[in-house]
Amino acid sequence: MDMQKAAGSGESEGIDRTAFEPVYAQLVNILRRQVASGFLRPGDQLPSEAQLCRRYGISPMTVRRAINILVDQGIVVAEQGRGTFIRPVELGTASFQLQRLQELFEDDPRNTVRLLQARIMAADERTAAKLQVAPGQRVIYIRRLILACDEPTLCHVEYVVYDPARPVVEAEMDVTALRGLFGGAGATMLKHGDLSVEATLLTEEEAALLQASRPAAAFRIEHLFFDFDDRPVSWGWFICRSDRLRFTSRLGLRGAE
Amino acid sequence: MDMQKAAGSGESEGIDRTAFEPVYAQLVNILRRQVASGFLRPGDQLPSEAQLCRRYGISPMTVRRAINILVDQGIVVAEQGRGTFIRPVELGTASFQLQRLQELFEDDPRNTVRLLQARIMAADERTAAKLQVAPGQRVIYIRRLILACDEPTLCHVEYVVYDPARPVVEAEMDVTALRGLFGGAGATMLKHGDLSVEATLLTEEEAALLQASRPAAAFRIEHLFFDFDDRPVSWGWFICRSDRLRFTSRLGLRGAE
DNA sequence: AAGTGGTCTAGACCACTAT
């Protein structure tokens, strides 16, 4: 028999046409398993599309769809006229999401937002530049403390353009749950935003709020959001203790995937 | 005429069948422009696939392909039986790449790697646990300083399993350019890896190497790489001054895109 | 019942790379 070879999820898997899983997804997973098991290794050439059509009894478009997905996932690279090859792992392809941060604003009674301060003030130089308004123009200044699982986790400082004509403002003012900005109804007022992450030292005040002893390192996540006229609406930043939020990523495919 | 409406990149663009750009990509860009210009806004419904087929004179599979790309890009969400809708911007979907970090290892004469130390030692508790070897077993300890544009930018500490049977080891020892690990030939020896990023304080030694005054905050990028038997091969971390490496990301589509 | 997205077929033609 030829069954020995199939043990390490080699190449003799087939398509199950009665399965709920679509054919293209099954092929994606077959090939992913072959990579994860080491049967296919970086630099190896995938069988040609025609071969895959014959071997699995599926049409060319379906094979292409599967391969395109593998390309999108960064597992494989296709070169016209040459073939499709397994990509080696590369540090630069790692990506980190802010998923965890957003989860702090989910509907959990242990996740709460305390409004520390909210007032109208004159924009200083830096704020005016970021929000593209004249220095001295009125802006809304908001400070919040976010508790996750009842533990102080995040500080948030935000400057919002004050313009009674914009409904964004009123939405901002009364929001203690921040959902106005992120994911909730308020997000439909924002067209795009820029984000940056850096490492920073906690200020005395931040350390007090976050119950940390100084000196301590923290993430600083800065945001600048724009409305549908591409005008800045909101500028601010989160300060987050590093031990309460970590960014992780995986490169390549683990064996037991 | 109906040309007024087209000014803000509204809806009266067409497909150019003589263009080099594939039809599906043209449709992707038409729809992206409609979102970027504010013609389509979060929550709005896209024309149905059948309508898009008729309006642009293309076949259903081509329309589907374009829409699938927009789904992958997170611009749009498709709901079976209901329609396809513009997604509001969400903080959690932001993603940050390590591209910049990898660029420090590109072939630029001003980017250099100094090998500070490389010796064989007995693994301590923590290292043994990470590398899944017995405490006291021999490991290779490597320290490097990476200069970008002739400025000290990164510290790197790495522990590599010492096993003469593995060619990875010899490759590691002589590498002062780190390309063995990232992107170069050595990467083909690694099947997958785990990464995490946190904020940390510079130690006295790190501060000296990076020419920073303490206290100072820095990124700590930890990595753990595995071979094709899913056994750990290399554990270590980069320490990077935050002012020399920043992670940025964009949410949604800017108007001038 | 009508309209939506989701999958899949069985080809066609093209552009590119190798030999």
Added chain:
DNA sequence: TAGTGGTCTAGACCACTTT
């Protein structure tokens, strides 16, 4: 010239949601 990936067609059938 043969083999590769890249694009595109004109349908078919299905699953789901809404009316």
